[in-house]
Amino acid sequence: MAIAELTEHYVTAQQAAADQAGQVRVGVHDASRLEWSVSIPLPASGTVDYSLRVEIQIPQSAFVRHVPWDQMQAYTRLDGPAIAAHGDVVTIDALRRGALAMASQLARASDGFARHCRLAGSLFATAAHSELEDALTIxxxxxxxxxQEARERMARPAETDKCELATERALVDEYISVRLLEALAGAERALSNLVESKSAHIARLSPVFAAVEDRLAExxxxxxxxRAERGFGNADPSSPVALERYLERSSRLKKHFQEVLFLERETFHVAERAYHWIAGFVAVLASTWAFAWQLALSTRARPAETVSSGLITLALFAGLIYATKDRMKEIGRQWMTTRVHQFWGAQRITRYRAPARRxxxxxxxxxxxxxxxxxSTSLPDPLNPEAGATVPISVLTYEHKGTVESHRQLLASGVRRVKHxxxxxxxxxxxxxxxxxxxxxxxxxxxRxxxxxxxxxxxxxxxxxxxCVGGERHEELATLVLHKRGLERLDREKDSNPSLAEIGIEPA
Structure with a gap:
């Protein structure tokens, strides 16, 4: 199979799998943040309802009471833009969407290389040396x-380009270079992991790995x-300053291009929106109750008692009334806030709008x-569940229920999914x-x-x-490994990345 046909087949297969229902992924973003994402297909017509539920079980000895909303960062963007032809790329936004489509294809090619390395390291791998070399090289x-095709379509300057468009083409060229280097680095990392594995048949494949590494190096x-010819900065291993500048530049390029796909978020907390109404209503009830008791006590008081022990009794009753009034206000606000959450079915309402320039x-x-x-709950002690011992844990549960609206203009531009x-x-x-x-x-x-x-x-x-998307349910189970210095890794129970055989591609 030709390289172009292989790439198109692989990308199309992953695109179709992603369009069928919500893809969910869980990972470690950095030393302190856990990340999960879900892709919802953009419907051709009507709407699509979906729901997301995340459960994190934390040992109670390590749990710290906090406000969960303050710890969570969320954003939503469009996904799946198509690469426009050279003659159709006339706007900066179109260039940026095309560059992101190229980056997505490069990521899939890198994932395909890594997956093939894992297949080659399997004990059941039977491919010949020449077949494995061709499959990895392809x-x-x-x-x-x-x-190369992305540079031909989007980075080559045109005579009619304005200054800002020419600048954007140069940024596209640099972004393509950065993402290509990342794809090659991912391939090298996957190959190194395969070489260092303990499989018995790996040693016999040394000539294959040497040839593939030579091609990667080339x-x-x-x-x-x-990059040196174009004046792009390179990552110099002998210069920490150059490495820092390269990473900073790469991060800025990534944010520059992804910004075009972000949806504008409008959000409000239900309790905050209704707080003043609830507080005012409860304050009226409590004040009315206190005033009624105060009026009743004042009419019962006799003049002779105003300078005697009755004054003390009256003062105590008045203090008790006002204290009860404050507690009524607090309990009433909490009770009504809970009812408001139940009425709305959520603590926070969020809407995502398309940017005005698009x-x-x-x-x-x-x-x-x-x-x-x-x-807080408890689980059976894993050492001896039958003994009745339990392990206390704290459970964080995040629930998200939403609706995706169909949009013809976005579909026509190549958007296929909405990614949270x-x-x-x-x-x-x-x-x-x-x-x-x-x-x-x-x-x-x-x-000794x-x-x-x-x-x-x-x-x-x-x-x-x-x-759950359109009646189809997907589940991801994993175990987060962490220590005092931060998050270490995520142990998954299964790998959701399709292999060559699973998508019907045979190595050349």
Missing amino acids: WIEAALRIA VLAAEVAY IPGRDVIVSARESFGQC VFRYDLSPMFARLDDALKPVPVLDGAS KVRFIDAPRCYRVPIKVEV
Whole structure:
């Protein structure tokens, strides 16, 4: 199969799988934030209802009471833009959408290379050396071809370009270079992991890995030379300043291009919106109650008692009435706020609108209702569940129910999905964790003496993400491994990335 046909087949297969229903992914964004995302297909007509539920089980000894909304960051963007032809790219936004489409294809090519490396490391792998080399090399050629075609379509200047459009084309060229380097780095990382694996048949594949690494180095050297020719900054391993500048530039380019797909969010908390009405209504009730009692006591008081012990009794009753009034106001606000949440079915209402520069009417694309819950419970002790012992835990539950509206203009421009990305900061609990390293006694076999080594002290937090789109349910189960210094990794129960065989592609 030709490289162009392979790339198109692989991208189309992943696109179709993503369009069928909500794809959900969970990962570690950085040292303190857990990230989960869900992709909802944009309907051709009507609306699509979906729901998202995230459950995080934290050991009660490490849990810190906090306001969940303050720890969560969320944004929503459009996904799946098509690359326009060279003659059709006439606006800055179209260039940016095309560059993002190219980046998505490069990411899929890198994922395909990594998945093929995992298949090659399997104990059941039976591919010949030549077939494996061709299968791995074809992903490198596919990434190179994607970058070359994107530069031909979007980065080549035209005579009619205005100054700002010419500048944007130069940024597109640099962004293509950055994403190509990232794809090559991902391929090199996957290949290194395969070489370092313990499979018995890996040693026999050394010539294949050497040939693939040579091709990776050749493509990487050519791209580095291209960047130097164009005046783009390179990552110099001997210069920390150059590395810092390269990373900063890469981050700015990524944000510059992704900004065109972000939807504008309008959100409000139900309790905050209704707080003043609830507080006023409850204050009227409590004040009326207090005034009625005050009036009743004043009419019963006799003049003779105003200078006697009756004055003290009256003062005590008045204080009790006012104290009860304040408690009535507080309890009434809490009770009515709970009823408001139940009436609206959420704690927060959010609407996502298309940006005005893309849709002048700023149409609502997604509307959602969100809630956060915290509760304490207990689970059976995993060491001996039958003994009746339990382990106390705190459960954070985030629920999100929304509706995606159809939009012809977005569909015509190539948009296929709406992607929600949520990041939750778990750093408040780090201070309550034990030391990241603990000394463990071991017996030295040579000297027959006891010595201590530092062993990692990690905690495991189960994560469960459920998504329901159009009646189809998807679930992702994982375990977050963390320690006092931050989040370490995420252990998943399954890999959702399709393989070549699963999408019907045979290596060339």
